[in-house]
Amino acid sequence: MxxxxxxxxxxxxxxxxxxxxxxxxxxxWGSSHQSTAAPQKHRxxxxxxxxxxxxxxxxxxxxxxxxxxxxxxxxxxxxxxxxxxxxxxxxxxxxxxxxxxxxxxxxxxxxxxxxxxxxxxxxxxxxxxxxxxxxxxxxxxxxxxxxxxxxxxxxxxxxxxxxxxxxxxxxxxxxxxxxxxxxxxxxxxxxxxxxxxxxxxxxxxxxxxxxxxxxxxxxxxxxxxxxxxxxxxxGLIPRTEAEGNDLCWCRHPLAFLMEAADDICYRIADIEDGFFSRILRFDHVMELFHPFLTPSQREYAEDLAVRKEEDSCVHYMRALAIGRSIRTVVESFKVHEDRLLGGCLEKSLIDVSELAAPLDRLYQDAIRDVYQTQDVIQVEAMGYKVLGELIDFFMEWVDNPGSGQSRKVAILLQGTLLPADEESREKRLVHMLDYISGMTDSFALETYRKLTGIR
CATH class of the missing domain: 1.10.3210.10 (Hypothetical protein af1432)
Structure with missing residues (x-):
């Protein structure tokens, strides 16, 4: 239904x-006592x-x-x-x-x-x-x-x-x-x-x-x-009744700005990183950044290219692309403020901006030319192997907390909030995921090597 x-x-x-x-x-949220910090006029x-x-x-x-x-x-x-x-x-x-x-x-x-x-x-x-x-x-x-x-x-x-x-x-x-x-x-x-x-x-x-x-x-x-x-x-607008598991509220208007900042940075920076990793050609990067530049800025970028100052040119275009994107997102916010306050804007601020197409092209080209390179795929494949093996190992504690192996695993997972053996399997599962998802790349790889005997 x-x-x-x-x-x-x-x-x-x-x-x-x-x-x-x-x-x-x-x-x-979560303050159980009055702060003892003295008020600071400018903070x-x-x-x-x-x-x-x-x-x-x-x-x-x-x-x-x-x-x-x-x-x-x-x-x-x-x-x-x-x-x-x-x-x-x-x-x-x-x-x-x-x-x-x-x-x-x-x-x-x-x-x-x-x-x-x-x-x-x-x-x-x-x-x-x-x-x-x-x-x-x-x-x-x-x-x-x-x-x-x-x-x-x-x-x-x-x-x-x-x-x-x-x-x-x-x-x-x-x-x-x-x-x-x-x-x-x-x-x-x-x-x-x-x-x-x-x-x-x-x-x-x-x-x-x-x-x-x-x-x-x-x-x-x-x-x-x-x-x-x-x-x-x-005062976020509720989408559901206050009880039950199916809870939803509308977005805070400033969450749209947070989303836009992330989108601006990764779409533009991934192209820049792709160039400095020698994956993307300079002429391709120039073409991608071209829509963000004014005629005079394009002329200066082309002059840098003629002088073979390609690295400086990419830095220059990246900075201009970010600045132009910021101004465009702010204009989108102004135009759609009423819809943001009413919780009814169903697209991101970038997608309703005048730069929607060029920013989307940055993303699509990164998917095709950057995210599918061998080095990137190797990291992703390693993630499947390392995290998969770690979860297989720690699931023994989740499923059988009283076993001998689980006692050792529990020591690795020690923390003030470690669930007791008699608590639910779900609580142990969540605790394990807190531990594994909080790992750095290096710590996850080192833990995997120690547990598997690989040196």
């Missing part, structure tokens, strides 16, 4: 719209969030997680860490420009300044890949493939794992995550729905209000309370 999800909560005859006063709430609660993520071990591990190209191939290509820092920088620009525009039309609360929006978006961007497993995006599929061999249909989603880290496992002392503000968590939630809601939407068992929100899922089973707190604090 096809169930229609409400497009917006109706109050009287007027559809509910979100408002900036509530959307920028600095209420903190907002959102600035504190940025620091909490920056100094977290989960963020630090991104330095040894693959973005696209193998780590160590050369010193130029990006890791997850450098990618995240670049996304945060672009997100800051997007947030500042949107904040200045909102302030200019008196749409911001009195206590909020444009730089607060810059910090909120930048902080969400900083954390956007914090839940990704080792070995690039194929790591997610490698985990699911390995679990299926054990009869488990357990989807692994980096977005949901990231929300879990931020709201639950990031601080093992209290189990409430990094205790971030609702505004930052809302801007982080690209897919504010549970796995069951997303699955039913894909199987046409319900008609979602907005398919963009449930393309994937971003809320795990143990994080629904945190998600409900964030949604209530921010």
């Amino acid at each position: 096809l169930v229609s999800a409400p497009h917006a909560l109706i109050i009287g005859n007027v559809p509910q719209k979100m408002n900036w006063e509530q959307l920028l709430s600095d209420a903190r 907002s609660n959102y600035d504190r969030d940025y620091g909490r993520i920056l100094f977290s071990s989960a963020f630090r591990r991104l330095q040894d997680k693959t973005q696209v190209f193998p780590l160590g191939r050369n010193d130029y290509v990006r890791t997850r860490l450098t990618h995240s820092l670049e996304v945060a920088h672009v997100g800051s620009s997007l947030g500042m420009l949107v904040g200045e525009w909102l302030a200019g039309k008196d749409a911001l609360p009195a206590h909020i300044i444009p730089s607060d929006l810059a910090t909120i978006v930048s902080t969400a961007c900083l954390a956007h890949d914090i839940g990704n497993p080792p070995f690039g995006h194929s790591g997610e599929d490698a985990i699911e493939t390995a679990l299926s061999r054990h009869g488990l249909s357990h989807p692994f989603e980096g977005n949901a794992q990231g929300f879990r880290i931020l709201t639950r496992t990031g601080d093992p002392m209290e189990g409430k995550g990094l205790k971030l503000t609702a505004a930052v968590l809302g801007a982080f939630m690209k897919y504010p729905c549970t796995q069951s809601y997303s699955l039913k939407a894909k199987q046409n068992m319900l008609a979602p209000a907005n398919r963009l929100e449930c393309k994937k899922f971003g809320i795990g089973g143990q994080e629904t309370e945190a998600a409900a707190f964030v949604a209530a604090s921010l």
Whole structure:
């Protein structure tokens, strides 16, 4: 039976719209005591969030997680860490420009300044890949493939794992995550729905209000309370009733900026990395970046090419492409603000922008020419082998916690939140996935070698 999800909560005859006063709430999830930190005049609660993520071990591990190209191939290509820092920088620009525009039309609360929006978006961007497993995006599929061999249909989603880290496992002392503000968590939630809601939407068992929100899922089973707190604090429009497993809310408008910052960076940077990895020809890169340049900028780029300064030319074009994309996304935000506040924009800000076609071509060419190279495929294949073997090994503890081998495995998995033997298999499974997905590429490979006797 096809169930229609409400497009917006109706109050009287007027559809509910979100408002900036509530959307920028600095209420903190998970705080069980009053902060002892002295107020700082020039440091907002959102600035504190940025620091909490920056100094977290989960963020630090991104330095040894693959973005696209193998780590160590050369010193130029990006890791997850450098990618995240670049996304945060672009997100800051997007947030500042949107904040200045909102302030200019008196749409911001009195206590909020444009730089607060810059910090909120930048902080969400900083954390956007914090839940990704080792070995690039194929790591997610490698985990699911390995679990299926054990009869488990357990989807692994980096977005949901990231929300879990931020709201639950990031601080093992209290189990409430990094205790971030609702505004930052809302801007982080690209897919504010549970796995069951997303699955039913894909199987046409319900008609979602907005398919963009449930393309994937971003809320795990143990994080629904945190998600409900964030949604209530921010006034996100509910798509479902408050009870049950099929939960969904509309996206926070600033989550669209976080998404755009990520898309801008990886689409443009992957082309740049492809050139410096000597995969893409210079003339091909020039052609791809051509639509982002003004006539005078093209003339200067061509002059650099004539002088054989190809590396400098690619740097120049990359910078201009990012700047042009930022301005275009901000214009899209302005045009579609009402739809964003109403929760009814069903495309990304890039896809409704004037640069949709050239940015899509960057992505399509990267899929064809960059992501399918031998070095990239080797990393992905290694991910399947290494993560598969690790999951096979640790599943002994998940299935038989009282066995002799499991006692040894439990020592490897030691932590303050290690489930007791009598607790559910599901809890042990989730704990194992926390451990494996949190590994760096190097640690996963080293653990695999030790367990298999390979030197």
